[in-house]
Every structure is written in structure tokens, then in C-alpha cells.
Amino acid sequence: MKIFIDTANLAEIKEAASMGLLDGVTTNPSLVAKEGLEFKPLLKEICKLVDGDISAEVVATDTEGMLREGRDLAKIDAKIVVKVPLTKDGLKAVRTFAAEGIRTNVTLCFSPTQALLAAKAGAYIISPFVGRLDDISSDGMGLIQQILTIYDNYEFDTQVLVASIRHPMHVVDSAMMGAHIGTMPFSVITQLIKHPLTDLGLERFLSDWKKSQK
Numbered sequence: 260m261k262i263f264i265d266t267a268n269l270a271e272i273k274e275a276a277s278m279g280l281l282d283g284v285t286t287n288p289s290l291v292a293k294e295g296l297e298f299k300p301l302l303k304e305i306c307k308l309v310d311g312d313i314s315a316e317v318v319a320t321d322t323e324g325m326l327r328e329g330r331d332l333a334k335i336d337a338k339i340v341v342k343v344p345l346t347k348d349g350l351k352a353v354r355t356f357a358a359e360g361i362r363t364n365v366t367l368c369f370s371p372t373q374a375l376l377a378a379k380a381g382a383y384i385i386s387p388f389v390g391r392l393d394d395i396s397s398d399g400m401g402l403i404q405q406i407l408t409i410y411d412n413y414e415f416d417t418q419v420l421v422a423s424i425r426h427p428m429h430v431v432d433s434a435m436m437g438a439h440i441g442t443m444p445f446s447v448i449t450q451l452i453k454h455p456l457t458d459l460g461l462e463r464f465l466s467d468w469k470k471s472q473k
């Protein structure tokens with residue numbers, strides 16, 4: 260499973276990339292706004308740091324506007340994947356982008372029917388938001404299983420990116436189900452590494468070693 264970081268923070272991206280485990284980056288308008296930096300220069304910097312897909316979202320809500328913004332974003336770097344919301348206008352834009360060879364990440368997916376339509380429109384990536392579904396007492400990971408089954412039934416090439424990951428169990432379940440990508444905040448990437456028995460074991464090894472050196 261590919262691991263993406265869900266942030267527009269350069270320090271976090273740099274740190275995660277230095278661990279050698281980063282396969283890509285997802286950004287969204289909220290994450291970019293938090294950084295208080297200009298969008299395009301920020302994307303250029305991110306592209307320099309990571310060798311993988313970098314999702315950049317359009318903010319237009321009409322097809323023509325999405326196409327204009329998306330074509331512009333795609334020109335920044337070959338790594339850019341244009342993120343488009345899962346609306347009727349968005350799906351129209353996805354079809355045109357696919358015909359032009361521009362890769363899309365269809366975002367804000369909350370149902371299997373939305374995911375089916377995104378794949379039929381030619382999405383490169385679909386982003387179902389598991390955490391936000393769990394927040395309203397729905398089964399986020401259940402949606403991932405449904406989408407994987409549907410895509411498998413019809414051999415769609417669209418990659419399933421598990422978005423809105425909140426904790427390591429979302430990552431474990433995604434990997435068990437065979438999702439293609441998981442995108443997560445830096446804090447979750449760090450949690451994936453940690454285990455109290457690793458810390459305790461290391462502490463014991465080092466203290467035993469020290470004692471033997473006296």
C-alpha cells in the first residue's frame with residue numbers, strides 16, 4: 260500500500276520524505292490555507308521534496324472553471340494530480356481531463372455509487388473519506404470494502420485512496436482490504452512506527468549492555 264502524507268506543511272513533508280517511506284502528498288484548500296503561503300509556489304516546493312503523486316485541488320465549482328484551474332495546476336509539474344470534488348460538474352471535468360491525459364483525484368467521496376461514477380468518468384484516484392463517515396456514525400472502512408469489490412468486479416484501473424484517516428487502525432484495515440493508497444497526517448505516520456515494547460526492549464538492551472561494560 261502506498262503511503263501519502265495529508266498536509267501542505269513543508270517541514271512535515273520534508274521529515275516524512277527523509278524516512279524514505281513517502282509515496283505522495285495530498286493537499287486540500289483547508290490544508291493549504293493553514294500554511295498562509297501562495298498556492299503555486301508551495302506546490303512547486305512540494306514537488307521538489309517528493310518523488311510521487313502530488314494532489315492539488317481546484318476551488319471552482321463549475322466544469323469550465325475546474326478545467327481552467329486544473330489545466331493550469333497540471334502545468335506546474337508532471338507529478339501533479341488534479342483534485343476535483345465529486346459533483347456533477349466535477350464528473351464532467353474528470354471525463355475531459357482523462358481525455359486530455361490529465362490525472363485526477365476525485366475527492367469528497369462518501370458512497371459506493373459516487374465511486375462507481377468517478378471510475379466510469381476516468382478518475383485516476385478516488386478518495387473516500389473514512390474518518391468523516393465514522394464521525395457521523397457511518398462505517399468508513401465498510402465503504403472502502405464496497406468500493407474495492409465494485410472496482411474489482413469491473414476491473415476499473417482507478418486507485419482507491421483511503422482519505423480522512425484518523426488513527427493506525429484505519430491504516431491496518433486499509434492494508435488488510437488491499438486499498439491502493441492511504442493518506443494520513445504526519446502524526447499518524449509517526450504513530451505507525453511507535454510501539455511501547457520496542458521502547459522498553461531497547462531501554463533494557465542498552466542498560467544490560469552498559470552494565471556489562473563496567
Ligand code: E4P
Nearest residue numbers: 265285286287391422423424
Ligand atoms: C484527502 O485528500 C483529504 O485532504 C483529507 O484526508 C481530509 O481529512 P480530514 O477529514 O481529516 O480533514
